[in-house]
Amino acid sequence: MADLRDILEPRVGGGSLLPGAVALVARGGEVEVAAVGAAEAGGNTPMARDSIFRVASLTKPVTAAAVMLLVEDGRLGLASPVREWLPELSAPVVVRTPASAVDDVVPAARPITVEDLLDFRAGYGFPSDFTLPAVAPLFGELRQGPPQPQRVAEPDAWMKALSRIPLLHQPGEAWLYNTCSDILGVLIARVSGQSLPEFLAERIFAPLGMTDTGFAVPPADLGRFTGHYRADPGAGGLTPVDLPGGQWSRMPAFPSGAGGLVSTADDLYAFGRMLLADGAAPDGIRLLSPASVREMTTDRLTPEQRAAGSLFLEGQGWGFGGSVDVAPVDPWNVPGRYGWVGGTGTAAHVVPATGTVSVLLTQLELTGPTPPPLMRAFWTYAGGDRV
Incomplete structure (x- = not known):
């Protein structure tokens, strides 16, 4: 019978x-963890359970949870127009x-609401066709795309640039990827009166014991920080995108609610365990209400919106900040599974029906929205396949 290490080792190092x-898979009280290979390409530091990774879009569910905290505080409503704060x-x-x-524009038919941003139907973001004229400014002016924390303007300047970019669709009409989470990061800061890093640290990371999660790696922990690479046959296989002393070694001007966090397998497990516990922290103190967790983990999309977003979703639905499996179209699909993947080669999901948390952290940038073979094999294993 295969174990988690058997899934990882053939796909790491050597000719890979x-x-x-x-990788971490937890079912109930049983937690299985495997760390294989090296922390940096060509290096001698072995990968460890507490190695720190750039988790990219695994930031999105955390940002959504932070918004729901403000909703529970009575400082936001899901139906509230965001123009009061933005x-x-x-x-x-x-x-x-x-x-x-x-x-060539027309006025928006209605205001953008908090819920529009949470479910990615505000009108801002990436469609399946990246060549559309209104998409180009997202990359050029807003630095959307692969995380680059030291190259993005501070929040007020970023929002000023956003205000000059038209929506691609009317609010509520279409699911578009990524940009809404960055807008939510600014919203959280303005509503709370704290910076996004301060709010997340106080309200989510400290209660859950997520001691290695943040927007920068402290100097004392850089020895546990992994390298990040891009496949590049012309450079002998890999080219560095960011190394431990690089862009995440200091706090960015724009803490990205879409993709700025670093974290570890156990910290992401703590966040997933909270979702499975209907919002409760390990000490029993409630972080979110069960109703808020249900809001986050329930698919919001119409079949047409799922189909239009298929480049990213592969038929999955979308809740607040993460995908929701709606049909078992692949061996790893489990209806109700909630979570997401990160473009830096990461993935984290929870399956409420089985009480499962799965976390996979790698250093290799994804080449597109389609998950690589290792990720699919890991999901199949996490879903219960031991072949």
């Missing part, structure tokens, strides 16, 4: 481009058709 990986979005305009020029 992947320098190392850490005046840059007080009069949004929409391109006449998705393929229209950025100056």
Whole structure:
């Protein structure tokens, strides 16, 4: 019978481009962890259970949970227009058709709400067609795409740039990827009166014991920080994207609610365990209400919206900040599974029906939205397949 190490080792090191990986699967009180390979390509430091990774879009569910804390505090409502706190979005305009020029616009039919941002249907973000004119400013002016924390403007300047970019769809009409989580990060800071790192540290990371999660790695912990790489046949297989002393070694001007966090397998397990416990922290103190967890982990999309977002979703639905499996179309699909993947080669999910938390952390940047073979094999294993 295969174990977790058997899933990882054939796909790490040797002839593989992947320098190392850490994986965790928890079912009830049983936790299985495997750390294989090296922390850096060509290095001698072995991967360890507490190695720190850039987790990219695994930041999104955390950001969504933070918004739900503010909803529970009574400081936000899901139906609240965000213009009170984000005046840059007080009069949004929409391109006449998705393929229209950025100056061919009409007024938004209604205000953007908190819920629109949480379920990625505000009108901002990536469609399946990246060549549309209104998509280009997201990459150019907002630095959307692979995380680059030291190259993004501070929040007020970023929002000013956003205000000049038209929506691709009317609010509520279409699911679009990524940008809404960055807007939510600014919203959290403005509503709470704290920076996003301060709010997350106080309200989520400290209660859950997520001691290695944040937007930068302290100097004392850089020895546990892994390298991050991109497949590059022309450079002998791998080219470094970021190394331990790089962009995450100091706090960024723009803490990205879409993809800025670093974390460890056990910290992400703590967050997943909270979701499975209907919002309770390990000490029994309630972080979120069961109703808020249900809001986060329930699919919000229509079949048409799921189909239009298939480049990213592969038929999955979307809750608040993460995908929700709606049909067992692959061996690893489990209806109700909630979580997401990160473009730095990471994945974390919970399955409420089976009480499972799964976390996979690697250092190799994904080449596109389609999960690589290791990720699929890991999900199949986490779903119960021991072949």
